[in-house]
Amino acid sequence: MTRTVEQTVEHDSLKAHLIPSKTFKTIMIEFKFKTLLDRNTITKRALLPFVLKKGSKNYPEDTRIQEKLDDLYGASLNIGGQKSGDYHVVTVNMEIANDKFIGQASSIVSEALAFLKDVAFNPNVTDGSFDQTVVNQVKNTLRKHYQSIKDDKMSYANLRLIDEMCEGETYQVHSHGYEEDLDAIDGKNLYSYFKSMIDNDIIDLFVVGDFDVNDMSQLIKNELDSFRPTQPAPFEQGCVKRSAPSEPREVIETDDIQQAKLHIGYRTHTTFNDSDFPAMLVCHVMIGAHPGSKLFVNVREKHSLAYYVASQLDILSDKLFVFSGIAPTDYEKARDIIALQVAAMKDGAFTKAELEESKSMIISQYRSAMDQAGGLIDLEYQQVLGHTERTIEDLMAQVKAVTSEDVIKSANKLEEDTIYLLTSKEAN
């Protein structure tokens, strides 16, 4: 394939990552606002994407925003927030059609950038306050969201596992915020937090698509680079690695459910910028990230205990999670079989073929991700979040070089920390 080359350009107020590629029918533009997760500000950060979508200074209603998007040949706009390791990242994403598919003589890119700047940096504010009606509606939205978290049992079990496992850690902070904070938030203090976010967050801008790098860089300078004088100095905070308790915590809760959720958290003592991260990644994939993995083959195929069973590695944090949905009566059996799979990895009870297929799969997934604009952005941004110079090519080469011994070493770093079971009332 023709590898797309990323060029980073330091502008005064942000860092631009320009990734030209002729593969896509659209151009994707994405802002990333990054700061550390903070219990005191998280609810405001959770509210802001909703408020920004409701209108900007020059497009003061969501209807005006949508009309502008339609006029920009059916462009899309997405604003959201998420937890990435110990960080909270607010993303503002826009995708516009490539000029050549819309029979348009002049470029719509500069128009799109100007619009995006208005939406992201120039909100609809009067007398130093967001519109109170909008803020109240959005608070209500979030309140309803909090109340319905428990309706999705799988996400609820994940949330509860992290609550229990990560007491006192930055990572424990809920990225969607907290209901008890809502009452104290109003248009004024929310806007005041917005200003501080714009001033103090580290901001990265990604542009992917068919464009000329010099022209784009100039456009960014003209259209976007004036919302603040300087980019704050980068701050580094690696995740503080913790050990599991000497005996794993077991937390059992009940609900009106047919299927029990058995979710287990492990400590990995490894994060993205560690030199043995590639080995941990391979280890995780062998444990539970594909249909030939230990968990899938044993828990699902051999013992027919679950439809879903998988592991998930939080690459920026020191945690690996195992998820499964089982019959409530199968709890002990499933827990034991899962434990046996992790033990097998520690003992090196796997074949060379299992190792090699997992490595190929990881590389294939990285290559596939790079075929998509969103995937390219995520991979480049992982490097930013992980504070590492290691490029995705480097990482793929290091994954290829992982040996059985490396995997066994990584498996032996795994410590079972917390077992969370959400089960039926009858079973308990």
Place this chain on the structure above:
Amino acid sequence: MQGTTYSNVDETIYTEVLDNGLKVCLMPREGLSKTYGIFTTAFGATDMTFVPLGQSEKTTVPLGVAHFLEHKLFDKGDHDAFADFSKLGSSANAYTNSTQTAYLFSATEKVKENVELLLDFVQDPYFSDETVEKEKGIITQEAQMYADNPDQRLYMSTLEAMFQDHPVRYEVLGTLESINNITKEDLYTCYHTFYHPSNMTLAISGQMDVDEMMELIRSNQAQKQFAPSESIQRFVPEEASDVFQQEKTVTMPVSTPKCMVGIKEYSASIEPVELQKRSLLTSMLLDFLFGSSGPFYKKLYDAGLIDYSFGVETLCELDYGYSLLSGNTEDPEGFAATIKSLLLSTNEFKLDEVSFERMKKRKIGRLLRGMNSIENVAENYTWYENRGLDYFELIPAIEALTLEDANAFLNNWITEERLTVVTMQPEK
């Protein structure tokens, strides 16, 4: 092999119908490292009553057979095709819906091996009493996962209320009872009838050499023997145009009530060109009226009747169509009454030229964004092709729609007898 170039979207598609009846579509795209293949049979959950291949009497199979068969096709007794893809470093998956079953892979190397594996595992069934029995535990857990999901329950309850006889009213997985009654004979009966190459489509998209790929597929198929093809006789009960039940209430342990309004669009066969027009206009109008910047959305939102969870979807098939509007709401009665009256008001609604042009641009932009994904392109191409339509002609079809078309459709769209309201109340 026939090549068709669509200059408006910069795509060339190569198609061929092989001697055994298999339809092959190749969609090469340069600059990608990934290749995606999807092998689809026009056999879904609603194909329950039919004349088996080589027989003369019709038969009815248990609910959930199509999905069960999909699971079991991977199981080869002594090995698992799912894991065979893992061994190639690629990922595979499959899904079943009302009208089709699809098997797919995504790979960045050994593409030929992947294509052959896809063809060979789907065309070489191994069903035994033992493997069929073993799968019941897994599918039961899959069903229980959906049973705990309030949105899935609401969705199925609405289909049950809308359709009196058409099998679209049943869960694709079947019931716990029907799953337990499925035998290997049921699987073979369906397999021989519906997995005949003449009932299937193979679509490959992404990185490939078109000539080599087509030759590989031809020679793979030439080595296999199939019974002569017959056109399949399927029987679907006649379905009234009005909904079965106009109102229904269900209970579940949810935190907030939910409500879904269903529109039974039609329940008699329509021509492909009519399907395309209805499908486009329905989705464009629903999006315009009830999308997050639409006039109807605004009324509902400002009245506090909907929140972030509000969503709209529509599905048009050759013999039935429905649209669904749903969300969490504290006031299900107000939600339902307001949506019904808004829907009925469309009999008098007059769209203006400016709004209609925006709707068209929005739809075209969305289609172009979707075309970035080779997975999406292969799936959609297959879906349209199997219904006598052409996915890559959608943009000109949208451009050709007139304001008069839209207004005529809109003013005849809704009748009260085709609306159903299903409320989900929290359990006491």
